[in-house]
Amino acid sequence: MIWLLLAVFAPLLGALGLPLLARLVPKAPARVLGVGSLGFAIATLTGVVGTVLERPKVSLEWIPALGVRFDLAVDGISAPLLLLTGLMGVVATAVPAHIDADNAPGAAVESSRLALYYACLLGTIFGAVICFLAGDALVFFIGFECVLLPMWLLIAQFGDPAPQALARAASLRFLMVTALGSTLMLIGLLAVAASTGTTNLQVWAQLAGSTFSRPQGLVVAGLLVLGLSFKVPVWPLHTWLPWVHSSAPSAGSILLAAVLLKLGTYGLVRLVIPVVPAGFATIAPVLGGFAVVGIIWAGLACLVERDLKRLIAWSSIAHLGFVVLGLASGTEAGMQAALFGNVAHGVISGLLFVVVGALKHEWGGADLGTPHASLREAAPHWGFALIFGFAASMGLPGLAGFWGEFGAIYAAWTPAPGRPGGFFVLLAVGAAVGAALAAAYSARVLREVWGGERTKPAIADAGRIELLVVAALVVIVVGLGVYPSLLLDSTAPVVSTLLTGAP
Amino acid sequence: MSPALPMMLAALLVGAGLYGVLARRHAVLMLIGVELLLAAAGLMLVTADSLLGAETGSGPVATIFIITIAAAEVVVALAVFTALYRLRGHVDLDVRAAAAEPDRSDFDEADGEVPAR
Amino acid sequence: MVSLPWMTLLPVLILAAGTVAVLALDIAWPAARQAHLTLISLTLVAAAAATIPGIRMSPGDSLTALCAPSGGLCLYEVSAAESLLQLLACVSALLVVLLAWRDWAHGEGGRTAVLSALLLAATTGVVALSGVGDVASLLVAIELATLPTVALVALEHRTRRQPGAIDAAVALLTTSLASFALLALGAALWFVSTGTAILSPEALIGQTGSDRVVLALAGVFALAGIAFKLSAVPFHAWTPVTYAAAPLPITAYLSTTSKVAAVGGLLVIVQAVTGAGISAVGVVLGVVAALSLTLGHVIALVQGDSVGLLAWSSVAQGGWVVLPLATLAPGATSLAVGYLVIYLLATMALWIVIVAFANDPARPDGTSMHWMRGILRRQPALGLAMLFALLTLAGLPPAVAGLLAKIGVISPVAAQGFWWLALVAAINVPLGLAVYLRWAWLILDPLPAPDSEAQVAKVFLPPLWSMVLGLLTAALIALSIWPVMFR
Structure with missing residues (x-):
């Protein structure tokens, strides 16, 4: 229980407390704020x-008029994602902020601005x-919306300084697209809530869509x-993501890629597949098709x-395509692969955004066309990290990326009964082509940047x-690659109950 | 008594009133249009009441209410139209729509009559 | 004979008595200024207190008065949600008194009394409207709530603003006259088709085919007659004209207390026709909601003036309030009222700031949004309060109250499967974000304006205003944690 309180209130207190601190102590040195937020x-x-170890449950009366209880709980699927969130939180606050002062690049940053960044x-x-703790659909939705404002501010206020209008446009696009997607999701959630008479996710999974007509x-x-799909994002709804990433500060990119995009796939696993299995089975081929088009x-x-x-x-769009393909296949293996790939x-x-964010800062831009010193010569540590990241990203065996990608292709090759088998074989072939493309573009980047x-x-x-x-991220990537059961054993029991609808 | 005749009269009044309201060039003509509509409503209420033979007499009571409210409306409306006439020299509602384009430079300025803090 | 249950009618009676008392005080003591304002403030506080027993009722109950001796049909009936509306009307009117105090306490003799009496009379109408049970009272209450506001708009005494104010009054007047005529026709058709003046679902038992057509027509006419008070499209044309030129406290009145009147009237009509299941009324409400949301948000996007933005945002917010009512679902009314609570709290907070800016002599054209650039840096408390209010209207956490209010109004639409309406709502959520965050961005903007002294000067809020602003923000934060607005 105390752990749960710590997990929920530590970031909240930090987000509220740091700006207050900067207000009360206007001359607070940047280091204090940085260390504080890291703390x-x-x-x-x-x-x-x-x-994650203790698995506490909280259930408080919250909004009786809408039938919402404040339910927080952890299970085998949310545990890895919670750990990922906690870890990436540390990573994002640990990497250097690289923030310019308001109007004058190079000038010392005011502490209030820095505090806002960390907040x-x-x-x-x-x-x-x-979001990941939520045991109630509307609590999940509120968590989903909570990330929007801070992310918008991160991109708009602390994004690329060069064309600030571009960062603002990108941030607004992020906000509006995500809000459109989340409202569509909300409408679906409310329809389920009206049909089942509750917003409890466990009850939804037990009912497994039996309250709906076809x-x-x-x-x-x-x-x-x-x-x-707007959040994941699935092709063709992905257009906002590249622009946002190119404008966001590197810590923002880390959180966006490593945590926020996971909200979309986690939502598919938690809110769609167990809740309306029949409806999802009908859509799955289309979704899988879009995912593979996205990969290529x-x-x-x-x-x-x-x-x-x-x-x-x-x-990232390609990798999430694999995740979505695994989910669309409808088998346990597919869902396991998807959760692992996630x-x-x-x-x-x-890891990649840590490296590239640093490189962008050093280079003064992330354009590959500008001639740079080769990383092998100028910065061997960054060079190693980049090679390692791309190797893992293209799915080399022995690294974490492998199990998710090849699991997804395998699952598409043998989809669940009822799915159009021939079509899914086609999808598996397309995904394999996409995996080959990953090797090609990795080689291209390494040639231009490292060599x-x-x-x-x-x-x-x-x-x-x-x-x-x-180093920490590398260890995790290798660990997951060599010993995948670490993760698969955690998700396996929950996956089978989610797919069969049994409690 | 057949309801057809009074109801037809009411329909006629509604038609005339709607024309007056929608064509609304002259403020007073628009006001007359509104009065015609209210008269139609009153006529319907009285007719329905006499047909149904309701004991409470709700229809005539509501009609009296409408007539009273209409009187109050006319008082306020004529006052505002008089102010409009003093301001513009006419009470043509269409012209107002064109002239009312907010002239921002004139608005919101602190005015002499407001006491300093 | 019917007996007069004083306690049930107390909110209305207090306000009516207060109106008479203001005029009596003016006869007795013609030079009085502060006394009038104190009197109306106390009246409003007393009326607000009188609504509390009604709010504390459990959801199914209602307070009734002036009932027919034979049956259960009553001329006055309030549920918990309607009592809440009455409280909101009193509180928002009290805020308007606060905003107008300095201006009204000054000027030639008798002006204070007239304005005070008009404000109380209008508020009496608003409060009565929530409880009306028959068509005749409905007509009286809505006109009592409207006519004084026309006069309040026209009685601008600053010569420079007066021409605009007259135009604003004419716009409001012509719309309200036409709407009242429609409402009267609707009332007459209701009586023709049901044979009773009581607005109650029980009156509809035993309707036959042709009567249902007339009844649907009655419902549509009545809605058209009330929609203008909510500035719902297509009855919104007066809103930008009137908001732009009316005295600012009166504009605040129109965008807060008047909205309560509109919702009160809508609830009465919707509750009456819900029993009959007349889907035409629902369709009309749905179309009105969709048009208001879309048009309001799109035009609000290009406003450069805070009052203009609030004018169009009030059109859009009216759409959100109507949205759940379009389903004619039983629980929809409490959700609409819950949304209105949040809208009012946030809007009142914004009005305090806007009027403070407009009163500041250092800033000509004081309501323009560019004065608020970077306010978070210069006056963090004020900036945060504004930001929280804007996020509430946008429905974005950390203003969870605003988000929950939006979830509330969308929920019956999704539950009843009104997919087209749900889709319109889904498109309007991001549009709303763009509208309010455009303003929020100015508040957050780090860029100081180098060209003008006035722009960097602090804006002055009287201590009482700051306190009220703090209270409103605290209420919004409290409702974010403990959302009790859905009665």
């Missing part, structure tokens, strides 16, 4: 670890923690999937993309904290 993030991680990071983490179930599943589309985009951050954003992508994209003989202009290599962060 709150570590407290959150501690709380999350304790929560936004912690606020995002708070929303995600609530067309009703189809409409509700359609709304939920459509709404969540994003892979091709990666071959020509010139902005390194945007390139990684495209690769977490693996979180860690790997977190070469240029040694000028020199850039600084990773600092001590950054090395520590990278």
Whole structure:
């Protein structure tokens, strides 16, 4: 119980307390704020670890008029994602902020502005923690919405300074697209709530759509999937993501890729598949088709993309395509692979954005066309991290990315009974082509960034904290790759109950 | 008594009144249109009451209410129209719509009559 | 004979007595100014207190008065939700008195008394409207709530603003006259088709086919007659004209207390026709909600003036309030009232700030949004209060209250399967975000304005205003944690 309180209130107190501190002590040095926010993030991680081990349950009366109880609980599916959130919270607050002062680049940043930055990071983490802990659909929805404002501020206020109008436009697009998606999802949730008479997710999973007629179930599943597809994002609703990533500050990108996108796939697992199984089964081939188109589309985009951050954003779209494909296959293996791929992508994209964020800061831009010193020569540590990240991202065996991708392709090859088998085989082939594209674009990036003989202009290599962060992420990626049961054993029992509808 | 005749009269009044309201060029003509509509409503109420033979007499009572409210409306309306006439020299409602484009430079300025804090 | 249950009617009676008392005081003591304002404040506080027993009722109960001796049909009936509306009307009117105090306490003799009496009379109408049970009272109450506001708009005494105020009054007057005529026709048709003046579902038992057509027509006419008070499209045309030129406290009255009147009237009509299941009324409400939301948000997007933005945002917010009523579902009324509570709290907070800016002599054209640029840096408490109010209207956490209010109004639409309406709502949520966050961005904006002294000068809020603003924000925060607004 105490762990749960710590996990929920540490980021909340941090988000509210740091700006207050900056207000009360206007001359607070940047280091104090940085260390303070890191402290709150570590407290959150501690709380999350304790929560995952202890598995407490909270159920409070909240809004009787809408039948909503404030339910918080953890199970095998949410536990890894909670840990991921806690971890990425620490990573995001630990990496250097690289914020400019308001109008004058280079000038010292006011403490209030820095405090706002850290408050936004912690606020995002708070929303995600609530989301993954939620045992009630509307509590999930509120957590889902909680991340919007801090993320909007992060991009709009602390994004790329060069064309600020671009960052603002990107942030507004992020906000409006996500809000549209979440409202569509809300409508679906409310329809389920009206049909079942409750918003408790466990009850929803037990009823397994038995309260719906066939067309009703189809409409509700359609709304939920459509709404969540904006967040995941599934092709062709992905257009906002590359722009947001190229404008966001690196900590914002880390949280967006590693945590926020997971909200979408977690929503599919938690709110759609067990709740309206029949409706989802009807939509699944279409969803799988879009996912595979997304994998290939994003892979091709990666071959020509010139902005390194945007390139990684495209690769995120491809990886989430694998996750969605695994979910669409409807088998236990597919869902296991999807959940694994979800977490693996979180860690790997977190690692990549740490590296690329630092490179962008050092280079003064993330354009691949500008000649840079080769990382092998100028910054070997960053170079290793980048190679490692891309290797994991393309799904090399022995690293975390492998199990998710090949599991998804395997699941699509042998989909659940009732799914059109031939079509899914086609999807599996398409996904395999996408995986090959990943190798191609990884090679392209490494050739342009890591290889070469240029040694000028020199850039600084990773600092001590950054090395520590990278090392921790590398260990996790290798650990998950070598010993996948760590994660699969946690999710397996829940997956089978979710798919069969048994309590 | 057949309800047809009074109801037809009411329909006629509604038609005339609606024309007066929608064509509303002259403020007073619009006001007359509204009065015609109210008269139609009153006529319907009285007719229905006499047909149904309701004991409470709700229809005539409601009619008296409407007549009273209409009188109050006319008082306020004529006062406002008089102010409009003093201001513009006419009471043409269409012209107002064109002239009412907010002239921002004139609005919201602190005015001499407001006491300093 | 019917007996007069004083306690049930107390909110209305207190306000009516207060109106008479203000005029009597003016005869006795013509030079009085502060005394009138104190009197109406006390009256409003007393009326607000008198609504408390009604609010504390459990959901199914209602207070009745002036009932027919034979049956259960009553001329006055309030449920808990309607008592809440009455409280909201009193509280928001009290805020208007606060905003207008300095202006009204000044000027030639008798002006204070007239304005005070008009305000109380209008509020009497608003409070009575929530409880009316028959068509005749409905007509009286809505006109009592409207006519004084026309006069209040026209009685602008600053010569420079007067021409605009007259135009504003004419716009409001012509719309209200036409709407009242429609409402009277609706009332007459109701009587023709049901044979009773009582607005109650019980009156509809035993309706036959042709009568249902007339009844649907009655419902549609009545809705058209009331929709203008909510500024619902297509009866919104007066809103931008009147908001832009009326005295600001009166504009605040129109966007808060008048909305309560509109919702009170809507609830009476919707509750009456819900029993009969006349779907035409629901369709009309749905179309009105969809049009109001979309048009209001789209035009609010391009407003550069805070009052203009609030004018169009009030159109859109009216759409949110109507949205659940379109389903004609039994629980929809309490959700609409819950949304109204949140809307009023946030809007009142914004009005305090806007009037403070407009009163500041350092800023000509004081309601323009660009004066508020960077206010969070200069006056963090004020900026935070504004930000929270804007986020509440947008329905974005940390203002969970606003989000829950939106969930509330969307829920019956989704539950009843009104998919087209749900889709319109889904498109309007991001539009609303864009509207309010545009303003929020100015508040947050770090860029100081280098060109003008006035822009960086602090805006002055009298201590009492700051306190009320703090209370409103605290109420919104409390409702975010403990959402009790759905009665």
